[in-house]
Amino acid sequence: MKQINGGVTAAKGFRAWGVHCGVKSKKLEKKDLAIILSERECAAAATYTMNRVKAAPIYVTMDHLEDGTAWGVVANSGNANACCPQSHENAELMSQYAAQATGHKPSDFVVASTGVIGQTINIAAIERGMPEVAAGLTDGPEGSDAAAHAIMTTDTSKKEIAISFTLGGKTVTMGAIAKGSGMIHPNMGTMLCFITTDCAITGELLSDALHEVVPKTFNRVTVDGDTSTNDMCVVLANGMAENPLIEWKDDSYTVFRKALHQVCEYLARCIAGDGEGASRLITCTVHAARSEESAERLSKAVVGSPLVKAAMFGTDANWGRVLCAMGYSKAPFRPEYVDVKFASAVGEVLVCQQGMGLDFDEEAAKSILSQDEVIIDICLHEGEHEATCWGCDLTYDYVKINGDYRT
Amino acid sequence: MKQINGGVTAAKGFRAWGVHCGVKSKKLEKKDLAIILSERECAAAATYTMNRVKAAPIYVTMDHLEDGTAWGVVANSGNANACCPQSHENAELMSQYAAQATGHKPSDFVVASTGVIGQTINIAAIERGMPEVAAGLTDGPEGSDAAAHAIMTTDTSKKEIAISFTLGGKTVTMGAIAKGSGMIHPNMGTMLCFITTDCAITGELLSDALHEVVPKTFNRVTVDGDTSTNDMCVVLANGMAENPLIEWKDDSYTVFRKALHQVCEYLARCIAGDGEGASRLITCTVHAARSEESAERLSKAVVGSPLVKAAMFGTDANWGRVLCAMGYSKAPFRPEYVDVKFASAVGEVLVCQQGMGLDFDEEAAKSILSQDEVIIDICLHEGEHEATCWGCDLTYDYVKINGDYRT
Known part of the structure; x- marks a missing residue:
């Protein structure tokens, strides 16, 4: 396995972007809205927070991933979109706006939010910002960088990695961005982590690999013992590396799972080391x-x-x-x-x-x-x-x- | 139930004292060694830390209370007497020194320690200090005050209470001192708490009452989620109030249990409010x-x-x-x-x-x-x-x- 540049846009066919739309305070102008989008439909798998109080985007994403496929992710920081009368409707609206801006269906999108709980999200700002995010989508490393920044809350540094490896004579790439910082503890899907890969793998095995890896990586991180309402780890695989489809738990599956483990362990360590206020x-x-x-x-x-x-x-x-x-x-x-x-x-x-x-x-x-x-x-x-x-x-x-x- | 003065020496027949012997740094001269002693043999019951790593004094006290009786307590602060090669021997020595200084048997004493784990306790200082503690023993409120101070570590205030109530026409008194502060969490016997009463009650019912009350009081306190190796809550009942012996779960038992609850809840709240660094x-x-x-x-x-x-x-x-x-x-x-x-x-x-x-x-x-x-x-x-x-x-x-x- 080789570590390479490019983060979440390193794998073939993935673009990303992030902007400041106004969910976070306008004074700071920090990025707060991101899209990650694949050229082709992806097999998709996710793990979610184990908190009994789940934010609306978690339920909407569960719903959208019921068929095991997705095209992309829409995520905001600055507001958890949780515990407000309009939370569910607003999470649905986020996916609608992303769909409109990119020519997709709402159910093609994973929806994620992170930030304060119990305050109504500025959905108008998200609506206004969406065309700008969509217009910016790029497969260059600057796309991953912008998206990585747009999901940060109290994180002090962006969390990003990409690696490549060989399967059936083809180069396969996997990249990811994550955010962590506070309200972080084992017993959850994870904080926010979005993983993209061009590997060809069935949805079922993608899900198996994710569920094998998350308990040994993200779920072994603790910052403060608080498990958030919004944690989510999603992997999208679009098959564009053209490796022979992984459909059994054979050697290729093992290589893929090891790659996924490396990516998740790297980000888990980043999240722990950048825990809120942490000096080491x-x-x-x-x-x-x-x-x-x-x-x-x-x-x-x-x-x-x-x-x-x-x-x-x-x-x-x-x-x-x-x-x-x-x-x-x-x-x-x-x-x-x-x-x-x-x-x-x-x-x-x-x-x-x-x-x-x-x-x-x-x-x-x-x-x-x-x-x-x-x-x-x-x-x-x-x-x-x-x-x-x-x-x-x-x-x-x-x-x-x-x-x-x-x- | 009436709150009265006098703390752990309020009940008939109990004396206490505390001195600086040198377990804590000599510069500060803070009290670090205490004895509480009854004139008569007491029915005794205790709850202990649930931590798998238990300090030596816990094991020695379990041993000494096996017969359900005790005459007193010897306790030091500044060192937990835990996880050192000589810990067990030193805990036994503490009870021997207390016994020698007061004319009792070592097994008449509950032994308790609180402070840093894994450093050898200055047992010579305890030996030297014991005669002074024994000489100071008094049934006045200053005795309770001295003992309450001698068990403090990072506590900012002493924790003490006494109440009186009537049973079978007799006035019964119950008093206690406690220390808390850090390494405090539910799932334990408790931090250090020593309760004295002149109530006449069988050892079995005394133990039942303590085990009913502690889960609803001390075990509902949390300061930092850390359960200490040394936590202990002990109650000694010498019967000198001359109330009819409580030997059934009748109305008198209920009154006694309510009194014990009041004492423990008061101290539990003190411990929570004086958690390390706490402002509220x-x-x-x-x-x-x-x-x-x-x-x-x-x-x-x-x-x-x-x-x-x-x-x-x-x-x-x-x-x-x-x-x-x-x-x-x-x-x-x-x-x-x-x-x-x-x-x-x-x-x-x-x-x-x-x-x-x-x-x-x-x-x-x-x-x-x-x-x-x-x-x-x-x-x-x-x-x-x-x-x-x-x-x-x-x-x-x-x-x-x-x-x-x-x-």
Whole structure:
């Protein structure tokens, strides 16, 4: 697999664009409306938030994808279009406006929204902005860039990737954009992530691959334990790479699933590292566990613990909080077998062996913990399974951003 | 029931004291060692942390309370005495030193510790300090005050209460001290709470009452979602009020259980309001639920949500986050039936009706949310059950306190 440029427009036949239409405040002029569109009909699969309160666009998208196909995505940021009397109607209208502007049917579109819950979306601004987005659609990297920016909320950087690989002698390309930041936690489809590929694959296998990959990538990210009402991960496959159609779980399927995993893992890490207010990415790997499920549960509890997260912000090697978080994870393990190591680009330090604290160089530990990515490496000495989850530190800025998000 | 002065020494036959012995840094001279002692043997019951990683004092106390009796409590703050090679031995030593200083057996003592995990406790300081604590033991309110201060860590105020009530013509008194602050979450026995009473009650009914009350009080508090390794709630009953022994679940038992509930609810609210860095107490009541369990789960999710907590810090009436937290609580409810109201001493404002946002006066809402106690009042319109949980806002100070707790 080769990482290439181009993001969500890298795969053959995909165009994208994004503009400021006015859902976000006019003062800032930040992009807030995007379209991604394929030249051909795509096999389409999606995972959605597990929150019982689902925003209107989730229901509309579920409806539009019932036949397993789509042509494109229309998405806005700045408003979640949730919990308002007109929410459902407005989500339908978004797809109608996108359809009118591009010569398609409303049901050809995935509809996604992200932003504040419970305020009526400025649907007039979306209607006015749609022709401009449609007119801008391009298959160049600037198209992906514009769309990636148009779905950002409190994200500080755009999240984009593309890779290429070979299937049956043909070059297949897969690209994606995502947004994350706050209200992010396992147990969901995901935040917003739109993946495009020119691979030829049946809708059923596309869906299987997505449902295999999301639980091991996006669902292993936690920023703050809050699962949003609007999370959605969608993959569109238009077949234009002309590889032999993937219709069985053969080697080609495995290659495709690995590519999808690489794309999703890359974006999951981006989302964790760019969590609201985050100053560093925290990666926690639990090794030698009796099952992958246990390893995942323990790892999630560690990256999700506010006390561990605050210690990481303070570059404090307070490993007792790591053990404590494991203890309340409800996963079985023997505390007296556990080794804990902190690691980063500048080195590593073993701080706990067989459940007991070791003497260690606090200054060296501080320097290891002050890097952009910190690894909490836990060995259970109980079995052969492992899992990795991703999170970020808890900072003053998280509180600041969320103390006055609406104002 | 009448609230009276005196805290943990209010009930007949109980003395207490606390000193600085040196577990906490000598510079600050903060109290860090306490004893509570009864004149007579007590029926004793306890609930403990549900964390799989339990500190040594928990195991030692479980052992000492196996016969259902105790004479007193020895507790230190500044070190959790957990996850060190000598932890178990040191917890046993604490009870030995307390026994020597007071003329008792080690197994007469409940042993409790709170503070940093994984650093060896300064047991020599505890040995040196014990005679001074024992010498200071007094049944005056200053004894309770000293003990309450000696169990504090990042608490900003001592937590203490006493009440009296009548049983069989006799005045019965119940008093307690507690500490809370960080690493606090439902699913545990509780933080540290020591309750004393002169009520005559069998050990079995004492335990039943405690296990009925703790799930509805302390276990409905969340500060940060972290369940500590050291949580413990202990009640000692010495019978010196000379009321007819409570040995059945009769009216007297009901009165006793109500008294215990009042004491525990008061302290639970204190602990929530004094959560690490908290600037206000958040009380969330869910009404008209189909079961108390659902109501509790929904209410806990709301007070536990970092996004709701940050909004409360920012006095932002962002009710969408309340609905969102309810949605991921895994409790069944119909979003389209939900009403949400914010209330405080200065008024109330309905912000969401039947799952949809209402226009409301943002300035009035801000003023309601800027009080010391804010109530999030949720009506499900589904049944007749309700539950209240308590939490606090998420502030810059939480991050500050926990970014460098050890240093």
